[in-house]
Amino acid sequence: MRLRITAALLVSLGAFAQPYDLVLAGGHVIDPANGVNAVMDVAVSGGAIARIEKSIPPAQAKNHIDVSGLYLTPGLIDLHAHVFGYSGWLFPDDTALPAGTTTVVDAGGAGWRTFEDFKARIIDKSLTRVLSFLNIAGRGMLGAAVENNVEDMDPKATAAKIRQYPQLIVGIKTAHFSRLGWTAIDRAVEAGRLSDTPVIVDSGILTNSGRNSREKLLDRLRPGDLHTHAYNDRQLELIDRFTGQVHDYAREARRRGVLFDLGHGGGSFLWPVATRAMAQGFPPDTISTDLHSSSVMIPQSDMPNCISKLMALGMTLEDAVARSTVNPARAIRRFPELGTLGPTRVADIAVLALRDGVFAFKDAWGHKRLASQKLECVLTVRNGRVVYDQDGRSRPVWSSAGEYEVIR
Amino acid sequence: MISRRDWLAGLALAPAAPAIWAQAREPIYDLLLKNGLLIDPRNNRHGRFDVAVVGDKIARVAPNLPAARARRVVEAGDYYLTPGLIDLHTHFDAGGADLNLQPDHHALPSGVTTAVDAGSTGAGNFEAFRTRTMARSRTRLLAWLNIAANGLAGTAAKLDAAGCASMAKSHPAAVVGIIASAAETAERAIEAARSAGLPVMVERAPGDPVLARLEAGDIVTTAFGPKADVSDPARAAQKRGILFDTGSFWFRVAVPAVKQGFLPDIISTNINKESILLTRANMVTTLSKFLNIGLTIEQLIERSTVAPARAIRRPELGHLGEGSVADIALLEIEKGKFGFLDSGHTRLLGDRRIRCVLTVRAGRVVWDTEGLSLTDWSAAGPYSNFR
Numbered sequence: 001m002r003l004r005i006t007a008a009l010l011v012s013l014g015a016f017a018q019p020y021d022l023v024l025a026g027g028h029v030i031d032p033a034n035g036v037n038a039v040m041d042v043a044v045s046g047g048a049i050a051r052i053e054k055s056i057p058p059a060q061a062k063n064h065i066d067v068s069g070l071y072l073t074p075g076l077i078d079l080h081a082h083v084f085g086y087s088g089w090l091f092p093d094d095t096a097l098p099a100g101t102t103t104v105v106d107a108g109g110a111g112w113r114t115f116e117d118f119k120a121r122i123i124d125k126s127l128t129r130v131l132s133f134l135n136i137a138g139r140g141m142l143g144a145a146v147e148n149n150v151e152d153m154d155p156k157a158t159a160a161k162i163r164q165y166p167q168l169i170v171g172i173k174t175a176h177f178s179r180l181g182w183t184a185i186d187r188a189v190e191a192g193r194l195s196d197t198p199v200i201v202d203s204g205i206l207t208n209s210g211r212n213s214r215e216k217l218l219d220r221l222r223p224g225d226l227h228t229h230a231y232n233d234r235q236l237e238l239i240d241r242f243t244g245q246v247h248d249y250a251r252e253a254r255r256r257g258v259l260f261d262l263g264h265g266g267g268s269f270l271w272p273v274a275t276r277a278m279a280q281g282f283p284p285d286t287i288s289t290d291l292h293s294s295s296v297m298i299p300q301s302d303m304p305n306c307i308s309k310l311m312a313l314g315m316t317l318e319d320a321v322a323r324s325t326v327n328p329a330r331a332i333r334r335f336p337e338l339g340t341l342g343p344t345r346v347a348d349i350a351v352l353a354l355r356d357g358v359f360a361f362k363d364a365w366g367h368k369r370l371a372s373q374k375l376e377c378v379l380t381v382r383n384g385r386v387v388y389d390q391d392g393r394s395r396p397v398w399s400s401a402g403e404y405e406v407i408r
Numbered sequence: 409m410i411s412r413r414d415w416l417a418g419l420a421l422a423p424a425a426p427a428i429w430a431q432a433r434e435p436i437y438d439l440l441l442k443n444g445l446l447i448d449p450r451n452n453r454h455g456r457f458d459v460a461v462v463g464d465k466i467a468r469v470a471p472n473l474p475a476a477r478a479r480r481v482v483e484a485g486d487y488y489l490t491p492g493l494i495d496l497h498t499h500f501d502a503g504g505a506d507l508n509l510q511p512d513h514h515a516l517p518s519g520v521t522t523a524v525d526a527g528s529t530g531a532g533n534f535e536a537f538r539t540r541t542m543a544r545s546r547t548r549l550l551a552w553l554n555i556a557a558n559g560l561a562g563t564a565a566k567l568d569a570a571g572c573a574s575m576a577k578s579h580p581a582a583v584v585g586i587i588a589s590a591a592e593t594a595e596r597a598i599e600a601a602r603s604a605g606l607p608v609m610v611e612r613a614p615g616d617p618v619l620a621r622l623e624a625g626d627i628v629t630t631a632f633g634p635k636a637d638v639s640d641p642a643r644a645a646q647k648r649g650i651l652f653d654t655g656s657f658w659f660r661v662a663v664p665a666v667k668q669g670f671l672p673d674i675i676s677t678n679i680n681k682e683s684i685l686l687t688r689a690n691m692v693t694t695l696s697k698f699l700n701i702g703l704t705i706e707q708l709i710e711r712s713t714v715a716p717a718r719a720i721r722r723p724e725l726g727h728l729g730e731g732s733v734a735d736i737a738l739l740e741i742e743k744g745k746f747g748f749l750d751s752g753h754t755r756l757l758g759d760r761r762i763r764c765v766l767t768v769r770a771g772r773v774v775w776d777t778e779g780l781s782l783t784d785w786s787a788a789g790p791y792s793n794f795r
Contacts, residue, residue, distance in 0.1 A: 091502075094509055094684045125506060127685075233791075271785035296513040299777035360779030367788045368779030388685050391747035392755035398659035401754045 020045050021384060023061035026068030027351060032322035033074070033340035042072060044347040047384035052341060063386075065393050067351050070378060073321045074341050075102025075348030076303045077328040080200070080228050080263045080288035083130060084118045085109030085140040088292030092128040095291055097388045099302040100350030100377035103338060104128055105328075107200060107228070107263075107290070108135035108173030112154070112161035115169070123168060127387055129348070131332065132165075133173035133200050134158055136188040147176045153187040159194035170332035175202040180210040185220055192225065198331065200226040200261065213237055214249040223257025226331060230260040230284045231277060232268035232364075239276050246282045254282075259331055264306050264364065265290030266298070271363045278313035286328045287320060300361045304352060304375040309361050312371035317354065351379035433476075438462055438771060439781075440478035444489025444738060447706055450714040450727035454706070459489060461734040464771035469728055480773075482780045484738055487765060490709050491728050492521025492735030493691050494716040497609075497629050497655045497676035500549060501528035503540035505560040507680040514679055515547040516775045518691040519737030519764035522725055523547050524716075526609065526629070526655075526678070527554035527587035531568065531575035533561060534583075542582060546769055548735070550720065552587035552609050555597035560589060567596040573603035584720035585609055585627075594618040601626075607719065609653075612636050624649025627719060631672065632657035634752060638665040646673070651719055654694065656683055658752040659701075666701050674719060675711040687749045692739070692762045697748045700758030705741065708762075736768040738780075 020043040029040040029052065041056040042049065058064040081104035083092040089109055096104050110118035110132060118140075123130045135141055138152040146152070162169045172191045177184035185201055192199040201221065217227065230238060238260075240247050254260065262269070262284040277283070287306050295301045300309065307320040315323075329339025336342060341349070353376045360368040380388040389395070439461040446457040446469070458473040459466060475481045500511040500523055508528055515523045529537040534553060542549045553576050557566040576583040585606040588597035591613040598621055601608035609627040610618055619641060622628070628645070631652040632638065638661060646652055652670075654662070655678035665671075675698055683689035695708045703711075717726030724732060740763045748756045767775035776782060 090510060090513070091681070093681060094514070097685060098688075270791060272791050293510065293512065297516065297775065299517070299775065360777075360782070362776070362779055362782060363785060365791060366782060367785035367791075368782045369785050389749065390688060392749040393747065395749055395753055395755040398663065398750065398752070398754035398756055401660060401752065403660060 018060055018062045020050055020056070020061045022063045022065065022381070022386070023056050023058065024065050024067045024072055024349065024351065024381075025056065025058070026066055027070050027072035029072045029341065030318050030321045031074060031341040032318060033326045033336060034342055036341070037318055042341065042349065044381065044384045047347055049341050049343055049345050049347050051343070063394055065379070067379065067393070071317065071352040071354060073100070073350050073352060074325040074339050075350050075380065075382065076100045076324045077103040077105070077339055078288050078291070078303055079105050079261055079286045079328040079331060080107045080290045081105060082107060082109055082290070082292040084122045085114065085142060086292065087143070088294055090291060090293060090296060092122065092126045092130055095296060095302070096128045097380050097382065098377060098390075099304055100352055100380050101303050102129060102348035102350070102380065102382045103131065105131045105133055105170060105332060107133050107202070108141045108175050111135040111138040111140040112158045113138040114140045115161055115165070119165070119168065127382055132169045133171045134161060134169050136172055136174045136184060136191060141175060144176065144178060148179050150179065150183045150187070153184060155187050155191035155194055158191040162191075162195040162197055169197075170334070171197040172199045173202070174199070182211060182220060185211075185216065189220060189222065189225070192222070197333070198224045198226060200228055202228050202263070213247070217253035217258055218249055218256070221253070221258050224259065224331070226259040226261045226286070228261040228263035228288070228290070229265065229268035230262055231270055231273045233270060233273045238282070239273055244276055246277055246280045250282065259285040261286045262288050262306060263290040264288070264295065264301050265292065266295040267364045269306070269309065269364045271367060271369050274309070275313060278310065278315065283310065283315060283319075284323065286331055287324045288328070295364070298362050298364065304377050305361070308359070308371065308373065308375045311373060311375070312361060312369065317375070347381055347384040349381035350377055352376065353378050435477055435479045436462070437467060437473070437478040438480065439768065439773070440473060440475060440481045441484045441489055441736065441738070442475060442481060444484030444487055446489045446728070447709045448491060448728045449706065449710040451729050453728070457489070459728060459736065461768065461771045464734055466728055466730055466732050466734050469730055480781055482738075482766065484780075487738040487740050488705060488709075490519070490737050490739060491713040491726050492737055492767065492769065493519045493712045494522040494524070494726055495520045495676050495679070495691050495712075496524050496627070496653055496674050496716040496719060497526045497678045498523040499528060499678070499680035500525045500545070501537045501541050504528045504533070504537060507560070507682060509679060509681055509684060511541070511545045511547045511549055514684065514690055516767050516769060517764060517777070519739060519767050520691045521548060521735035521737070521767065521769045522550065524550045524552060524584055524720060526552050527559055527589045528561065529559035530554035530557040531571045532557035532566070533559060534575055534579070538579070538582060546774060550584050551582055552585050553583045555586055555588050555593045555600055567593055569596045569600040569603060572600040576600070576604040576606055584722070591616065591618065598622070607721075619645050619650070622650045625651070625719070627651045627653050627674070629653040629676070630655035630657065630678065632662040632665060634658050634661070636661050638670050643670060646670070654698075656687065656689060656751040659750045659754055659756050660752060663701055663756075666703070671703065671707070672698070672711060674715050675708060676716070683751065686753070687751055692764050693748065696746070696758065696760065696762045697750070697756060699741070699760055699762060700748065700756060734768055734771040737764055738766040739763065740765055
C-alpha cells in the first residue's frame with residue numbers, strides 16, 4: 001500500500017516537475033566502466049549523470065533530445081594534446097568539443113616555470129577540461145634550446161608544482177631530447193617518483209644517442225608510465241624491421257605495466273606499423289591525438305577518426321571507447337572521477353554517429369587506406385551543458401520560436 | 409626562356425621533331441583537377457572543365473587536358489570546382505582577443521583560401537597582428553582595421569580617425585577597409601574610411617541612421633541578425649550599391665527576407681570561438697544554411713568568391729582565370745536529413761549540406777579529406793618519410 005502511494009506520488013511528480021535538465025533518449029550507450037552496451041536513456045541533472053534507464057518519460061526533462069540511431073559514450077579523454085607552449089598549439093575548445101573530447105591533457109607545453117601562465121591563459125578560460133603533463137624542462141616545450149637544457153630540468157621544483165595543483169597536473173612529460181644519455185628521462189621519472197604521478201615519454205631514441213628502446217621500456221620507465229607515439233616506427237621501433245614482428249621487449253614492457261599511447265600527430269600513425277601491431281594483438285592502451293597545427297590538417301586525426309582508423313584494423317567500438325575513456329582516466333589516475341557514466345559522475349558525454357560508406361583515412365605520412373565505417377561526433381555535453389550540437393537537436397525549429405526571443 | 413604556354417603553342421605549329429617529343433613526355437602541369445563541375449561566376453564559366461595548375465598559378469582551364477602530362481591528377485568528376493572561397497567576416501587574430509580562433513584549420517577545410525579579420529585590431533595593435541598571425545598563416549589573411557585603436561582586444565575605445573586611416577594606408581596589401589564594431593563608433597569609422605579611400609564595414613543596428621551615410625561599396629555586416637531591418641530602407645540601400653553581408657544571422661530574419669527577395673550580397677561567417685561551437689559557423693555550414701533557405705549553388709558561390717573579392721577591391725581574387733593564383737575548392741552537396749543552428753539558438757531543417765573535400769592554396773593541396781590526391785598505402789612502396 002505504502003509502496004503504491006509512493007509510486008503514485010512519484011508518477012504525479014514526474015508529470016508536473018522536470019527533475020532532469022537534460023535527457024538524451026534512445027541512444028546506444030557504451031559505458032565500459034559500468035558494463036553498459038545497450039540502448040538506454042541518459043538523464044543529466046545539475047551537471048552530473050542522474051540516471052541511466054531503459055526509458056525515462058520525456059516529461060521529466062527540461063530538454064529532451066532524441067539521439068536514437070546514435071552512440072552515446074562518456075566524453076572522450078585525449079591524453080596527448082597540445083593547447084599551450086608548443087609552437088603548433090591549438091585552442092582546446094574548437095578542436096576538442098566538436099570531436100566529443102571533453103578532457104584534454106596537454107603534453108608538456110608548460111613546465112613548472114610557465115604553468116601559471118598556461119593556467120591563466122588557457123585552462124581557466126576553456127570549456128574543455130584541460131589538464132597538464134608538466135614538462136620536465138622548466139619552461140616547457142619551447143624548442144631545442146629549452147628542451148635540451150638539462151640545467152633547467154628540476155625534479156623537485158616540478159614535483160612541487162604538481163603538488164600545488166593536483167587537480168590540474170596529472171604527471172610529467174619529456175620530449176624532443178636530443179642530447180646524449182638518459183638525463184631528461186631520468187629527471188622526469190624522478191619528478192614522477194617525488195610527486196607520485198606517471199611520466200609520459202616521447203623521447204627521440206636515435207641511433208648513437210646512448211639510449212635505446214629496450215632499456216627505456218624495461219629499466220627506466222615504471223609501471224604506469226606511458227610511451228607515446230606507439231605506432232611511429234622511428235622512435236620506438238615497435239616493429240622489428242627485419243621480422244615484421246612486434247619486439248619482445250615491447251610485450252615484456254606491457255606485461256610490466258608500461259602503457260603504450262597512440263599519440264597520432266603528424267608523424268606517428270603509420271599504416272604499415274599500425275596494421276602489423278593490430279594484427280599481432282598489440283593495440284594502444286590509450287587512444288590519443290597529439291593534435292597540433294600540422295596534424296589537424298590531416299583530415300582524419302581527431303579522436304573519432306583515430307578510433308575509426310583502429311576500427312578499420314579490427315578494434316571493436318566498445319574496445320575503442322574503453323581505450324578513449326576508462327583507460328586514459330586510469331592512466332592519469334582520475335578514474336572513476338572521469339571516463340564513466342556512473343551515477344553522480346560529471347556529465348561529460350559524447351554522442352557519436354557511426355557512418356557507413358567508403359571513407360579514405362590518411363596516415364601521418366600521407367597515404368590513404370579505404371574503410372567502410374567512420375565515427376563522427378554529432379553532439380557533446382560538458383558538465384551537463386550541450387556545448388556542441390552539429391544538427392541542432394537540442395533546439396527549437398526557427399519558425400516556432402518567438403520573433404525576437406533569444407533561446408538559451 | 410619561353411613560357412610553357414608559348415612552348416605549347418609552338419609545339420602545335422612546329423613539325424614533330426624528336427627532341428621536342430622527348431620533352432613532350434615531361435610533365436607540364438604540377439596539378440590537374442579533372443572534369444569538375446566548374447562554377448566561376450566572374451569568368452562566366454560553368455560546366456565540366458579541367459583545371460591545370462603550374463606552380464602557384466592557374467595555367468589552363470579547358471576540357472580534356474592530358475592527364476599524362478600532370479605530376480598529380482585529382483579526379484574531380486563528382487564535385488563542384490570553385491575558386492577558393494573568401495570569408496569577409498572572420499575573427500582570426502589568434503594572438504589577440506579571447507574570442508579569436510586560429511585561421512588555418514578553420515578556413516582551409518572549409519574551402520576558404522582568403523579570410524578577412526573583422527576588426528580584431530586597430531591602429532594601436534595592428535602591427536602585432538601582422539607579425540604574430542598574418543605572417544604565419546597559410547590562409548591569405550587580410551584585415552578590416554578597427555576604428556577603435558585596440559580593436560576588439562582593448563577596453564578603452566580610443567577613436568582616432570586620422571591615425572586609423574594612416575595605418576590603413578601604410579598597409580595596403582593587408583588592410584581592406586575600416587570596421588566599426590559598435591554602432592557608436594560608426595561615424596568615426598566612416599570618416600577614417602573616406603580619408604583612406606577604402607570601404608567601411610558596419611554592424612547593422614535597428615533603425616540605424618548610419619545607413620544613410622554609407623556609400624556604394626560600403627558593407628553592412630550581420631545584416632540578418634536580430635531586429636535587423638530588411639524592409640524598405642535596406643532594399644533602397646542595397647539598390648544604391650551598399651553591400652549586405654551575412655556574418656552571423658537569425659533564421660527568423662533571413663528566411664523571410666530571402667523569401668521576399670532580399671538576398672545577401674555576400675555570405676560570410678563571423679567565425680569565432682563561440683560561433684564555431686554554437687552555430688558551426690564555418691563557411692561550408694554557412695553556405696549550407698543559405699542553400700536550404702533557397703539560394704542556388706551558383707548564387708552561393710558568387711556571394712562567396714567574386715562578390716567579396718570586389719567588395720575588398722581585390723579583383724585578382726575569387727576567380728579561376730588563367731594566370732590567376734591557384735586557390736581552389738572542391739565542394740560536394742550531400743543529400744540527407746540535416747539540421748542547422750543560428751545565432752538565435754534556433755534550428756533549420758534541411759535536406760542538403762555542402763562539404764569541402766579538397767582545398768588548393770597557391771597551387772598546393774592543403775586539405776584533402778577523401779584522399780583524392782593521395783596514393784593508397786598498399787601501393788606506396790617502402791615507407792619513407794616523404795610528403
